[in-house]
Amino acid sequence: MALGSVISSCLKTDEEKVADDYAEWREANTAWFNEKAASTEYTTVTAPWDPNAKVLIHWFNDTSKTKNNLKPKFSSMVDVKYYLRLYDGTAVDSSYLSTSPADSLFRCRLSSGVIEGWAIAIPKMHIGDSCRVIIPYNLGYGTTSSGDIKPFSTLQFDIKLMGIPKYEL
Numbered sequence: 001m002a003l004g005s006v007i008s009s010c011l012k013t014d015e016e017k018v019a020d021d022y023a024e025w026r027e028a029n030t031a032w033f034n035e036k037a038a039s040t041e042y043t044t045v046t047a048p049w050d051p052n053a054k055v056l057i058h059w060f061n062d063t064s065k066t067k068n069n070l071k072p073k074f075s076s077m078v079d080v081k082y083y084l085r086l087y088d089g090t091a092v093d094s095s096y097l098s099t100s101p102a103d104s105l106f107r108c109r110l111s112s113g114v115i116e117g118w119a120i121a122i123p124k125m126h127i128g129d130s131c132r133v134i135i136p137y138n139l140g141y142g143t144t145s146s147g148d149i150k151p152f153s154t155l156q157f158d159i160k161l162m163g164i165p166k167y168e169l
Helices: 002-011 014-021 023-038 116-124
Strands: 043-047 050-059 077-086 091-094 106-109 130-135 155-163
Touching (some): 116 130, 116 155
Antiparallel strands (some): 043 050, 050 130, 077 155
8 A cells, every 4th residue: 555655656747746735725825815706895807818817906096086097908018016915914025125117116018927917907907006916826826936935826916007118009
């Protein structure tokens, strides 16, 4: 029996090993995301390209005051300020530690170089909007780790859309 366990353990792929090692973490992250999705505090936003890709957004500002401001396209470059926490509140990253391209700003193109959850959420924002975006692990870093972010981490971003450089109509 022990030999069978050793053999089956050796036959597991790296992804299966990670899934086993982080099973408890994955379950806690998924349960927390589902709890927030069931609340009335968040709006579920679905990606236009995949009906199964969903993030949760809670606006902090009165969106009636920003509804006439520009909003980014999927191909836009955006300037944002953000805080990133894990589902359990652990602080992971912040643009407020950055000084380039300007104090506290993070500049990125939504169509490349960012996690898929950002590409879904940020085009729903107008310049001046502040919101909390909750991104399930499959639209974040997935089954890989990145710095202090463990595999299967649900991400909690507080984002303020500051601008859309070189916006083209």
